[in-house]
Amino acid sequence: MNGIEFAQIGVIAGKEFRDRLRNRWVLAVAAVFTAFALVIAYFGAAQQGAVGLRGIDVTIASLVSLVIYLVPLIALILGYDAIVAERERGSLDLLLSMPITRLELLLGKFAGLAGALGVATFVGFGLAGVLLVQQLGGGALYHYGGFMLSAFLLSLCFLSLAVMVSVLAHDRVRASGVAIALWFLYVLVYDLVLLGILVVTEGRFSLNFFPVLLMLNPADIFRILNIFGFEDVRRIYGLATVFPETLANPWLLGSAMVFWIIAPLGVAAWRFK
Amino acid sequence: MALIDIQGVHKHYGKFAAVGGVDLQVEEGELFGLIGHNGAGKTTLFKMMLGLLPATSGEIRIGGQAVRGAAFREVRRRIGYLPESLALYDNLTGLETLHFFARLKGVDRAGCDALLERVGLAGAARQRVRGYSKGMRQRLGFAQALLGSPRLLFLDEPTNGLDPQGILEFYRILAELRQGGVTVVLTSHILAEIQQRVDRLALMRGGLVQALGTVQALREARQLPVTLRVALRPGGAEPLRRAVAGIEVSSIAIDGDTARLSCRRDHKLALIGALAELRTWIADMELVEPTLEDIFLGYSEGTA
Numbered sequence: 001m002n003g004i005e006f007a008q009i010g011v012i013a014g015k016e017f018r019d020r021l022r023n024r025w026v027l028a029v030a031a032v033f034t035a036f037a038l039v040i041a042y043f044g045a046a047q048q049g050a051v052g053l054r055g056i057d058v059t060i061a062s063l064v065s066l067v068i069y070l071v072p073l074i075a076l077i078l079g080y081d082a083i084v085a086e087r088e089r090g091s092l093d094l095l096l097s098m099p100i101t102r103l104e105l106l107l108g109k110f111a112g113l114a115g116a117l118g119v120a121t122f123v124g125f126g127l128a129g130v131l132l133v134q135q136l137g138g139g140a141l142y143h144y145g146g147f148m149l150s151a152f153l154l155s156l157c158f159l160s161l162a163v164m165v166s167v168l169a170h171d172r173v174r175a176s177g178v179a180i181a182l183w184f185l186y187v188l189v190y191d192l193v194l195l196g197i198l199v200v201t202e203g204r205f206s207l208n209f210f211p212v213l214l215m216l217n218p219a220d221i222f223r224i225l226n227i228f229g230f231e232d233v234r235r236i237y238g239l240a241t242v243f244p245e246t247l248a249n250p251w252l253l254g255s256a257m258v259f260w261i262i263a264p265l266g267v268a269a270w271r272f273k
Numbered sequence: 274m275a276l277i278d279i280q281g282v283h284k285h286y287g288k289f290a291a292v293g294g295v296d297l298q299v300e301e302g303e304l305f306g307l308i309g310h311n312g313a314g315k316t317t318l319f320k321m322m323l324g325l326l327p328a329t330s331g332e333i334r335i336g337g338q339a340v341r342g343a344a345f346r347e348v349r350r351r352i353g354y355l356p357e358s359l360a361l362y363d364n365l366t367g368l369e370t371l372h373f374f375a376r377l378k379g380v381d382r383a384g385c386d387a388l389l390e391r392v393g394l395a396g397a398a399r400q401r402v403r404g405y406s407k408g409m410r411q412r413l414g415f416a417q418a419l420l421g422s423p424r425l426l427f428l429d430e431p432t433n434g435l436d437p438q439g440i441l442e443f444y445r446i447l448a449e450l451r452q453g454g455v456t457v458v459l460t461s462h463i464l465a466e467i468q469q470r471v472d473r474l475a476l477m478r479g480g481l482v483q484a485l486g487t488v489q490a491l492r493e494a495r496q497l498p499v500t501l502r503v504a505l506r507p508g509g510a511e512p513l514r515r516a517v518a519g520i521e522v523s524s525i526a527i528d529g530d531t532a533r534l535s536c537r538r539d540h541k542l543a544l545i546g547a548l549a550e551l552r553t554w555i556a557d558m559e560l561v562e563p564t565l566e567d568i569f570l571g572y573s574e575g576t577a
Contacts, residue, residue: 003343011376019364090360094417097323097354097427098377099346 004107008100012108013115020078020116026123029074033124040066041132056140059132060147063125064226067151068219072158073183075117079162080179082109083272084169102272110163110265117155122148146250150225150257157218157260158182164264167272190217211247218260225253274337276301276425276456277322282331284317284480291317293480294331299458304451306467306474307460308569314480315460316357319429322458323354335425350378353418357429357460359410363403367394367413370402371420380421388416393442407434415443419450426450428459432466444470468565476572483572488565495571497563498523498535501544505530509554516547530556 020026041059043051053059083106086092095105129144162179169175194213214220228248247253275298284292292314299305307315320326322333324340333340338348361370371385389398392412402410411434418426432440447457447470461467467474468488476484476491484491505513510527517525520543523535536544541560548558563571 005346007379008377011373015373022364090356090358091362093320093323093325093356094354094360095377096325097349097352097356098374099349099379100377101343101346 004101004104005099008104009108009111012100012105013112016082016109016112017115020113025078026116026120029117029120030124030127032070033120034127036066036070037063037125037128038131041128053132053135056132056136056143059136059140060143061227063147064223067154068223069187071121071151071155072187072219074120075155075158076162076165076179076183078117079110079113079159080165080169080175081172082113082163083166083268084172084175085166088172103269106163106167106265106269106272110159113159113163114156117159118152121152121155125151147226150222150254153254153257153261154218154222157257157264158186160261160264160268164268164271167268186217186219191220211244215256218257221253221256221260224248225250225257275299276303276336277458278332278334278337279318279322280332280334282318282321282333283329284314284321284326285329290480292321292328295480295482297475297482297485299456301456302451302454303472304447304457304459304470306471307458307477308462308464308467308474308565309477309483310573313477315477316429317480318477319427319458319460323352323427324349350380350421351424353420353423353426355411355414355418355426355428355431357433359414359433361402361410361413361417364401366399366401367405367409367416368398370413371416374417375420378421385416385420388419389413391419391446392416393439408436408439411435412439415446419446424455426455426457426459428457430460430462432461432463440466464565464569474565476569478572484568488568491568491572492563493538495563495568496538497567497571499538499541499563500561501534501536501541501548502559502561503532503534503548503555504557505532506554506556509551512551512554513548516551517544520544520547 040062041053083092086095096102100108125144125148129141129148132144133141161182165175165178165182169178194210198210214224228245277297277299279295279297282292282295283290295314295318307318309315317326321328322335322340324345327341335345335348335352338344340348362373365373367389368385371388372382375382375385386395386398389395392415394409394412394416397405397409402413405413411431415428415431418428432443435443444466451457459467459471471488473485473487474491475482484494486494503513505527507530509530510532513527513532514525517534521536521540522544523537524533526533534544545558545560548555
């Protein structure tokens with residue numbers, strides 16, 4: 001990491017962040033998060049014939065379902081063209097002719113987009129959280145804060161994957177295709193395949209393999225991180241029940257998410273060089 | 274020591290040699306032209322000089338510093354670059370664009386307004402680049418290249434999209450910069466524009482430097498014929514033919530009262546002498562040297 005100029009990272013990050021503020025991306029995503037969070041928190045139990053706010057555990061469980069679909073998609077859309085778009089339109093050469101290294105450019109892009117995601121996540125869910133905490137009491141603040149932080153980490157995992165795609169892809173069209181494929185894989189297909197294997201093998205590998213396999217999907221790590229603390233909601237999720245309690249340490253799971261942020265970014269930095 | 278020193282540089286993409294062994298030196302304060310067909314390797318060489326592309330083999334040094342590694346960052350602060358395919362950020366204004374690049378270069382942003390004024394964009398400083406014409410974008414790109422008073426400018430097709438007035442202004446600014454000792458390396462397809470302005474040029478073909486020197490040196494090396502354009506008085510055509518009969522003339526074309534005679538450079542004086550004898554039949558005479566375009570075509574077609 002010798003020779004990195006953080007000021008250069010800041011210049012790129014600042015531009016990326018301001019671009020998302022200026023085109024109202026941050027505002028729009030924050031508004032979506034607030035609206036969805038409130039709707040889901042209030043109507044989440046409508047299928048059971050009840051509406052209104054319930055306990056923080058059930059509310060967070062409902063929000064987890066929303067976040068797992070929405071946040072990865074938003075992060076992938078935000079980052080899939082971070083580098084490939086600059087390359088495709090021809091501005092990459094001009095940027096790299098400046099006194100900036102490729103690594104600084106990449107980190108600057110990531111940091112700026114992460115900042116935009118962070119503001120959208122904390123403002124969006126934070127506004128909903130203010131109302132929820134007022135209704136559910138101060139005790140909910142701790143759990144809700146953890147939920148917001150883990151949602152942000154989840155967004156960074158998928159942003160990191162998106163930035164990696166933006167480095168590896170030849171053009172924007174392919175990058176968008178790969179980004180959508182990743183969303184399908186991690187959000188829709190992965191758990192289905194795991195459940196299928198679990199059923200076919202009649203649970204024979206559940207204790208050895210499944211915790212590792214779940215850790216290979218940042219969306220699953222996020223889910224476990226948020227629901228493992230609540231006994232009532234843990235039972236709702238099939239895969240979480242095969243996750244050993246010893247591994248369900250928030251710090252360990254948080255570290256696994258950090259790994260998911262660093263690893264794709266590392267691959268991107270290596271390839272971009 | 275040359276400011277730019279290129280030694281045995283190759284750039285290969287698989288089996289294809291985009292640049293196939295170039296040795297080149299550009300002296301400080303020089304205005305150096307790089308010309309050639311599309312795909313001749315000019316832009317690839319440009320990008321290698323800027324450290325944007327690594328050379329497959331060979332070495333490029335600018336100011337004694339290899340164009341790679343952390344130390345080249347400092348050299349880059351003193352380099353301005355205007356790419357051929359200039360892409361700017363449509364959502365920024367002209368002034369914001371310069372501020373952004375000034376921050377990256379570590380340059381005081383206070384000078385950006387003056388730079389926009391210098392390239393004739395003061396009135397559009399707060400207008401989004403989205404609304405700029407091609408010429409205005411090119412001017413903004415040029416202003417960006419001038420950030421931080423660079424000592425070395427790389428200009429790839431700098432007059433792309435500029436109107437005649439814009440082209441004149443561009444070369445006026447370039448002349449000012451050269452008076453200040455700035456070294457300029459530029460490419461252009463409009464050879465007439467640069468033939469009076471470059472100190473030296475390299476003609477590239479197939480990834481190689483086919484010819485290198487001043488415009489005059491290339492003319493002489495290529496032995497391109499000179500042309501004498503003669504305005505004849507009535508009845509002067511026949512005496513003219515007789516007068517040059519004993520001289521080795523490449524071609525004679527007489528159209529009404531105008532004659533064009535071409536001959537090898539070393540026969541030029543003999544031809545002029547013979548024509549001088551025809552004073553009563555000749556109203557005027559003009560020597561036309563081969564243009565850079567003629568030289569370029571001469572090398573391209575392999576004509577002597």
